[in-house]
Amino acid sequence: MLAEAGIVLTPAEREAIEVADFGLARLDEIGLEIVTYVNTERVCAKELVLFPGQMCPEHRHPPVDGGPGKEETFRCRSGSVQLYVDGHGELVLRPGDQCTIPPDTLHWFRAGDEGAIVSEFSTQSRDEADVFTDPRIVR
Amino acid sequence: MLAEAGIVLTPAEREAIEVADFGLARLDEIGLEIVTYVNTERVCAKELVLFPGQMCPEHRHPPVDGGPGKEETFRCRSGSVQLYVDGHGELVLRPGDQCTIPPDTLHWFRAGDEGAIVSEFSTQSRDEADVFTDPRIVR
Numbered sequence: 001m002l003a004e005a006g007i008v009l010t011p012a013e014r015e016a017i018e019v020a021d022f023g024l025a026r027l028d029e030i031g032l033e034i035v036t037y038v039n040t041e042r043v044c045a046k047e048l049v050l051f052p053g054q055m056c057p058e059h060r061h062p063p064v065d066g067g068p069g070k071e072e073t074f075r076c077r078s079g080s081v082q083l084y085v086d087g088h089g090e091l092v093l094r095p096g097d098q099c100t101i102p103p104d105t106l107h108w109f110r111a112g113d114e115g116a117i118v119s120e121f122s123t124q125s126r127d128e129a130d131v132f133t134d135p136r137i138v139r
Numbered sequence: 140m141l142a143e144a145g146i147v148l149t150p151a152e153r154e155a156i157e158v159a160d161f162g163l164a165r166l167d168e169i170g171l172e173i174v175t176y177v178n179t180e181r182v183c184a185k186e187l188v189l190f191p192g193q194m195c196p197e198h199r200h201p202p203v204d205g206g207p208g209k210e211e212t213f214r215c216r217s218g219s220v221q222l223y224v225d226g227h228g229e230l231v232l233r234p235g236d237q238c239t240i241p242p243d244t245l246h247w248f249r250a251g252d253e254g255a256i257v258s259e260f261s262t263q264s265r266d267e268a269d270v271f272t273d274p275r276i277v278r
Contacts, residue, residue, distance in 0.1 A: 006145030008234035009217070038212045038239060038260055043182060045212065045260035072179045077147070093220065095147035100177060115200055121184035121260060 001049055002035070005078040005117050009035060019050075022057060023138035028109035032056050032072040036125070044125040048074075048118040050081065050111035058084070058108040064126055069103030079107040083109040093118070106133065140188055141174070144217040144256050148174060156188075161196060162263070162277035175264070183264040187213075187257040188249035189220065193261050197247040197272040203265055208242030211261040218255035222248040232257070245272065 002009060018034040021027040050056070061070035074083065075098035083099055084090045091098035092093040093099060093116075101107050108116070127139045141148060148156075157243040160166040172188040189195070213222065213229075214237035222238055223229045225245035232238060240246050246259070266278045277278035 006217075010235040013235065037237060038215055040210065040212075040239065042210050042262050043212065043260055045184070045214075045258075071179065073179075073182065073183050075176055075184075078145075096149040096152065098176060100179065119184075121182055123181050 001051075001078070001115060001117060002047065007047060007077070007117070008025055013037075020056075020139070022132070024136065027101040029053065030055055030057055037127050041124055044070075044120070044122045046120040046122075046125070047077075048116075048120055049111075050079075050116045050118070051082065052111060052113050052115045054115070055110035056108060057088040057137060058106055059130050059137075060086075060104050060106045062104050062129060062131055063066075064129045067123075070123050070129075071100070071103050073098055073100040074109070075119045075121070080112035080114055081116040081118055082108050082112065083107065140190075140217070140254060140256060141186065146256070147244060152176075158193065159195075159278070161271070166193075168192065168194055169194055177266050180263055181275045182252070183209075183259070183261045185259040185261075186216075186263070187255075189218075189248075189255045189257070190278050191250060191252050191254045193254070194249035195247060196276060197245055198269050198276075199225075201243050201268060201270055203268045206262075209262050209264065209268075210239070210242050211259055212239040213248070214258045214260070215256055216256040217267055218253040219251035220248050220255040220257055221251065221264055222246065 021031040035047040037045045063069045076093035160170040174186040176184045215232035
C-alpha cells in the first residue's frame with residue numbers, strides 16, 4: 001500500500017513496521033500498521049496504514065510529566081478514513097484532508113473499503129501513556 | 140511535482156503554496172516552494188519542493204521566547220537533495236533518507252538534477268526568527 005501511494009521506505013524501515021493489534025488478536029478489525037519516521041522529545045511523524053475496515057480503537061493522550069499530552073494532526077494520503085473526535089463528531093478524511101486533535105481528547109478512526117494511509121504529525125509519542133476506552137486493550 | 144509524487148493537495152492548499160525567494164529575486168537558484176500542512180504552537184509539518192538545482196540558503200533557528208529553537212527532520216520523498224549540517228558536513232538524501240537537525244544549527248540544502256520533494260517534520264515554524272548567513276536575505 002505504501003509503495004502504491006509513492007511512499008518510499010528504507011529496507012530497515014520496512015523491517016521495522018509495527019503491527020499493532022492492541023492485544024485483542026482481531027487484527028482484521030482492530031489494528032493498524034505503523035511506520036515511525038522520527039520520535040524525539042519534541043516531534044513525532046508516522047505513516048499509519050489501515051487495511052480495509054481496520055480501526056484504531058477509541059483512546060486519548062493524557063498529560064504526561066507535567067506536559068499537556070500528545071497533540072496529533074492526521075492527514076489522509078490515500079483511501080479514506082472515518083474519524084471520530086470527541087466534541088466534534090465524526091468526519092471522513094479523503095486524500096488531502098486533515099484534522100488536528102487536541103491533547104487528552106477521545107478519538108478513534110476506521111478505514112473505508114479501500115483501506116487508508118494517514119500521515120500523523122505530532123508531539124512526542126509515548127504509547128504507554130495512551131488511555132483506551134476498552135479496558136481489555138494493552139498497547 | 141507533488142502530483143507526480145502521489146501527494147494530494149486540496150484546492151485551497153494549491154492556491155496557498157508559498158514561493159520563497161528570500162528577497163534575492165534569483166528564484167531559479169535560491170528559493171523553494173512550500174506547502175504548510177500544519178503549524179501549531181507545538182508541531183509543524185510541510186512539504187518542501189525544490190526545482191532542479193534550487194537551494195535553501197544557510198540559516199539556523201535560534202532560541203525564541205525562552206524555548207530551544209526549532210528542531211527539524213527532513214525526509215526526502217522524491218529526487219535528491221544535498222544537505223549541509225554544521226558539525227556533520229554534507230550528505231545526500233534520496234527517497235526514504237532523512238536527517239534531524241538540532242535547534243540553532245547552521246544548515247543549507249540544494250536539490251539535485253531532478254529537483255526534490257522533502258517532508259519537514261518540526262516544532263513550530265516562526266520564519267521571522269530564522270537567522271541567515273547572507274545578510275541580504277529577508278525571509
